[in-house]
Amino acid sequence: MSGQSFRIRDKGRIDRSKPVRFTFDGKSYEGFEGDTLASALIANGVHLIGRSFKYHRPRGILAAGSEEPNALIQLGGGNKSEPNLRATQIEIFDGLEAASQNRWPCLKFDVGAVNSVFHRLFPAGFYYKTFMWPASLWLKYEHVIRHAAGLGKAPPDRDPDRYEKVHAHADVLIVGGGPAGLAAALAAGKTGARVILADETADWGGSLLSESDCEIDGKEPARWVEESVAELEAMPEVTLVKRCTITGYYDHNYLTGLERVSDHLGAAPEHTPRQRLWKIRAKRVVLATGALERPLVFTDNDRPGVMLSSAVRTYVNRYGVLPGRKTVIFTNNDDAYRTALALEDAHGRVAAIVDVRTSVTGPLADAVRAKGITVYENHGIVSVQGTQKVTSVEVMQLDANGTGVTGTAKSVNCDLIAMSGGWNPTVHLFSQSKGKLTWDTEMAAFIPGTASQALASTGACNGTMGLADSLKEGLKLGAEAAREAGHKGRAPAAPKATEPEQGGLRPLWITPGKAKLGRKGKHFVDFQNDVTAADVQLAAREGYRSVEHLKRYTTTGMGTDQGKTSNVNALAILSDVLASDIPAVGTTTFRPPYTPATIGAYTGRNVGKLFEPVRKTRIDEWARANGAKFEHVGQWMRAWYFPKQGETFRQAIDREVKAVRDGCGILDASTLGKIDIQGPDAAEFLNRIYTNAWLKLGVGRCRYGLMLKEDGMVMDDGVTTCIGENHYHMTTTTGGAANVLSWLEEWHQTEWPDLKVFFSSVTEQWSVVAINGPKSRAVLQKLCEDVDFSAEAFPFMAMKEGTVAGIPARLYRISFTGELSFEINVPARYGLALWEALMEAGKEFDITPYGTETMHVLRAEKGFIIVGQETDGTVNPLDLGMDWIVSKKKPDFVGKRSLERESMASPDRKQLVGLLTEDPQTVLPEGGHVVEKLKPEPPMEMLGHVTSSYYSPNCGRSIAMALIKGGHARHGQTLHVPLEDKVVKVTVTEPRFFDLEGERIDG
Amino acid sequence: MADLETLTTRTALDPMDIVIGGPSDAGVTLTEIPFQTRLVLRGLPSDKKFTAAVKGALGVEPPSKPGTVTSSKTARVLWTAPNEWMVYSDDTGLAATLTKAVAGLHAAVTEVTEHYTLIRLSGRHARDVMIKGCAIDLHPREFGPGQCVQSHLGRITVLFDQTDETPSYHILVRASFAEYLWMYLEDAGLEFGVRIEAAG
Structure with missing residues (x-):
């Protein structure tokens, strides 16, 4: 058996013909296909798996499923490495590399375990109590704590795996593929409903795979599972998803699931995702998530070799491994007796059953006694020997009320303790869905109460513990869910199921030890966070009486397992101290995810090239081929400047800026927002939206407009042209395009539905090339025979249709530079052809391509604002000195009422000014703060900030614009811009620097 | 002076240098259909004159049911809002025809041929690709030929309709x-195999 000395010869669902080699902490082991890492380690007799979070106590495997708090593993290496995975969920494959966490230098000898010796220094709320003062040192403390307490390690670099997402819709989503879930799926599926059945494990059947003592319709439960799954697979509208943890339950029956598509294969086949995130919208949800067994809280109940009783049964029956050769069962209920019988059946010895109940009778107890197993009634385990693996226990009789022990201790040798403290229905998803829990006294557990979404709970998660009842309930609720989703059909007859009959439990929340609680040994409540019963009691005594406070103060219920095994035990102990009943104490909020999910799955394919859409114009490829540098403008990628070989940024910009004013420059302006406006009331609409007058704009004429929000602040600007009768072409800023269209629609739909007007975005219908400079007319004339370019025939702010280089075009004589300028619009497919034709025709005039930076300098020389740069949502037209564009005559326009408030014209508002630096070569940084009274160091009273700043080769000096308190009255004043290394002296001017008379517009 | 026919035209996807081809058994095929006539039609569905005028020009009335498509030999008309439709067609003269047909009514025709491009996704796994990035229920019981929807696909907004049972989607x-x-x-199609086909 090649080292697998704890493998049981004739049990388990593993494939013995397929041995699998893997390593744990560098040592090589063998398991079989079908093993989890936990079962394979148990097969090899490995029980020490990790060190605990705070005390670094040696820890083994507690559970067999996703509730495992101890056996956390760092899996794989390099960028595929993943921390904090539960060994109980990892399916092994050839070459798997697993490592323990939270130990240094090695698992067996760990320096951090010294914490355990000084445990009195680490009481509940230790972090809060110790590291609070001085506050300034917190960053240092945190660094040390993180290193000492951290569990796994994050991978260092980019995740190389693929992740998928899928949006799924279902009539009925069933969570959990155990007996109740399978039954629900069969019933729902038979109606023809669209059903999704998801289970977090690799196999269908849930708890049925762990049992050897029950039958369904006279068959082994595994057979019934096989037949049911085959039936489901034959239903075309049923989707079965294995290895898929439903992690979150949100509003409107929206749930998320994490499917581990190829984690179990080691390397994923090409193009196959590692994991897939399911986003499921279901008309009805059936929760069949089962129940989690509760640990018992007794002295040193965390030693490797202490395991949940049902987990022991799972390891024996499902995986064919023996977690111990000699077992003590410690229980408060009958279910653990099944474990004793399963162990006996697998030739494992049961040394004794320790039961806190005063008198144990019934068929299971009879069967156990018939095997000659000693049952200690009304007893508890008071000590556990063996730190890295259990070697023996001491048991004592409980006193009358179960709070102390009497008599003498009996020592029992064993290497495994199988404990059972009853069952907690897995109500996590029900609770996430905002359902209300109720306390079931018989089970001593919370079960689903009032649902607040369209869901049903069935089987163990509903507190329905018997197999026959679960199957019957599953079928009934599955059919009901399908009916509620609009499908017809009745529940099929329930199969006959038999299993051992069980009696009740005795909830004894703390098993007393030989000494006072917290003195000798530790009663762990939360294994993952190292919270003990004494910690919970201390917290309650210190006043943390709310369960939410208890959670945060002691950290119980936090971490990766979110209190799956600890929650009810902690509540019960708290309620005992508070002398209150458990339902009154309540429970903490269950939050998604049920188990941790990778960020990769949430990111999906939104990585690399698909991280964010990059929008390009049709001229982009020319710019790229001609060495342009680019900048992001929203999602657009725009040419920023076109450096020639060896040029610096400044040299390139200076050259481009000069070229436009001296000759001719060409800009790709295609990204400007464009909106087609049609209708008899279009002019009236524009008149209400813009601040200036629009009723008399003739066909073929353009007008600049400013839009305000209702608060009177500038929202957007642009040129709108009347291109035909009742037909307008509006342009917006590049970034404002979508917002402006929504804005127009909103006003039309909500305020002025009577106006007959329609809007449609045409931003990308047109490629737009702006040609600027005194020679631009000459260039165009070479390419355009059907347009009269004379200043009289084609004045500033006019539009003409014509043909440029053979392309049908609209030519707008508008200017963002103050130069003679034409913006040529052609159908986008011809954008590149137009650009190339203009470049060719412009050769003799030294036509110069320029980008957004030069555009900014040129407009700043003229004092033209950019919305979003000179404005920030708190700037009104008066602040900008743009009173000229605000109509005094119009009865109304959006923002008019706000703008007329006295304070909007207050002289001490921040107003737009120009700034000239004392040294003309100094270029102020944008965002620089402007002050009047200079102090040696901040804080200084700030008057405002620099909004735009450039070197202007046409002015032969730097220029800047700024928003400054009372700026309009400060022209001529000297102010200061203090920077990190110097103070720049500036003079306030008009925000205009070049061609002050506007003489260049006609070329 | 250049002739329009001889001018270089560039589709939205030309700069990608897409290579036509791929496995013959691919689960999905992708095609760019760049220059169909595409028009945004606005008008009031309650106006009988308007619907009649549209029918006269397109051979079919604009659909009044949200998310549905009507089609004729010349055009497909997609409902996008209570007073808005997307019309697409191979008829290059359709903008003029339709504009003329609705002249004088409270209606608008806006050419958006170049504002959009159309990507055709087809194949036995086309639906599987779509639902990776689109939250709409595309199950045949819920969505089929003759239906259209505006929604997110990945990180962007698209308008698509299903054109056959294959299924094929015009996005x-x-x-x-x-x-x-x-x-x-x-990328989403990789696991099913992708073949690129030329339009036409």
Whole structure:
């Protein structure tokens, strides 16, 4: 058996013909296909798996499923490495590399375990109590704590795996593929409903795979599972998803699931995702998530070799491994007796059953006694020997009320303790869905109460513990869910199921030890966070009486397992101290995810090239081929400047800026927002939206407009042209395009539905090339025979249709530079052809391509604002000195009422000014703060900030614009811009620097 | 002076240098259909004159049921809002025809041929690719030929309609988002195999 000395010869669902080699902490082991890492380690007799979070106590495997708090593993290496995975969920494959966490230098000898010796220094709320003062040192403390307490390690670099997402819709989503879930799926599926059945494990059947003592319709439960799954697979509208943890339950029956598509294969086949995130919208949800067994809280109940009783049964029956050769069962209920019988059946010895109940009778107890197993009634385990693996226990009789022990201790040798403290229905998803829990006294557990979404709970998660009842309930609720989703059909007859009959439990929340609680040994409540019963009691005594406070103060219920095994035990102990009943104490909020999910799955394919859409114009490829540098403008990628070989940024910009004013420059302006406006009331609409007058704009004429929000602040600007009768072409800023269209629609739909007007975005219908400079007319004339370019025939702010280089075009004589300028619009497919034709025709005039930076300098020389740069949502037209564009005559326009408030014209508002630096070569940084009274160091009273700043080769000096308190009255004043290394002296001017008379517009 | 026919035209996806081809058994095929006539039609569905005028020009009335499509030999008309439709067609003269037909009514025709491009996604796994990035229920019981929807696909907004049971989807996308969408669909289709086909 090649080292697998704890493998049981004739049990388990593993494939013995397929041995699998893997390593744990560098040592090589063998398991079989079908093993989890936990079962394979148990097969090899490995029980020490990790060190605990705070005390670094040696820890083994507690559970067999996703509730495992101890056996956390760092899996794989390099960028595929993943921390904090539960060994109980990892399916092994050839070459798997697993490592323990939270130990240094090695698992067996760990320096951090010294914490355990000084445990009195680490009481509940230790972090809060110790590291609070001085506050300034917190960053240092945190660094040390993180290193000492951290569990796994994050991978260092980019995740190389693929992740998928899928949006799924279902009539009925069933969570959990155990007996109740399978039954629900069969019933729902038979109606023809669209059903999704998801289970977090690799196999269908849930708890049925762990049992050897029950039958369904006279068959082994595994057979019934096989037949049911085959039936489901034959239903075309049923989707079965294995290895898929439903992690979150949100509003409107929206749930998320994490499917581990190829984690179990080691390397994923090409193009196959590692994991897939399911986003499921279901008309009805059936929760069949089962129940989690509760640990018992007794002295040193965390030693490797202490395991949940049902987990022991799972390891024996499902995986064919023996977690111990000699077992003590410690229980408060009958279910653990099944474990004793399963162990006996697998030739494992049961040394004794320790039961806190005063008198144990019934068929299971009879069967156990018939095997000659000693049952200690009304007893508890008071000590556990063996730190890295259990070697023996001491048991004592409980006193009358179960709070102390009497008599003498009996020592029992064993290497495994199988404990059972009853069952907690897995109500996590029900609770996430905002359902209300109720306390079931018989089970001593919370079960689903009032649902607040369209869901049903069935089987163990509903507190329905018997197999026959679960199957019957599953079928009934599955059919009901399908009916509620609009499908017809009745529940099929329930199969006959038999299993051992069980009696009740005795909830004894703390098993007393030989000494006072917290003195000798530790009663762990939360294994993952190292919270003990004494910690919970201390917290309650210190006043943390709310369960939410208890959670945060002691950290119980936090971490990766979110209190799956600890929650009810902690509540019960708290309620005992508070002398209150458990339902009154309540429970903490269950939050998604049920188990941790990778960020990769949430990111999906939104990585690399698909991280964010990059929008390009049709001229982009020319710019790229001609060495342009680019900048992001929203999602657009725009040419920023076109450096020639060896040029610096400044040299390139200076050259481009000069070229436009001296000759001719060409800009790709295609990204400007464009909106087609049609209708008899279009002019009236524009008149209400813009601040200036629009009723008399003739066909073929353009007008600049400013839009305000209702608060009177500038929202957007642009040129709108009347291109035909009742037909307008509006342009917006590049970034404002979508917002402006929504804005127009909103006003039309909500305020002025009577106006007959329609809007449609045409931003990308047109490629737009702006040609600027005194020679631009000459260039165009070479390419355009059907347009009269004379200043009289084609004045500033006019539009003409014509043909440029053979392309049908609209030519707008508008200017963002103050130069003679034409913006040529052609159908986008011809954008590149137009650009190339203009470049060719412009050769003799030294036509110069320029980008957004030069555009900014040129407009700043003229004092033209950019919305979003000179404005920030708190700037009104008066602040900008743009009173000229605000109509005094119009009865109304959006923002008019706000703008007329006295304070909007207050002289001490921040107003737009120009700034000239004392040294003309100094270029102020944008965002620089402007002050009047200079102090040696901040804080200084700030008057405002620099909004735009450039070197202007046409002015032969730097220029800047700024928003400054009372700026309009400060022209001529000297102010200061203090920077990190110097103070720049500036003079306030008009925000205009070049061609002050506007003489260049006609070329 | 150049002739329009001889001028270089560039589709939204031309700069990607897409290579036609791929496995014959691919689960999905991708095609760019760049220059169909595409028009935004606005008008009031309650106005009988308007619907009649549209029928006269397109051979079919604009659909009044949300998310549905009507089609004739010349055009497909997609419902996009209570007073808005997307019309697409191979008839290059349709903008003029339709504009003339609705002249004098409270209606508008806006040409958006170049504002959008159309990517056709087809094949036995086309639905599987779509639902990776689109939250709409595309199950045949809920969505089939004759239906259209505006929704997110990946990180962008698109308008698409299903054109046959294969299934095939005609996805209208703003031109500048076409490159993103193409890369998205190609990547999402990898696990099923992708073949690129030429339009026509």
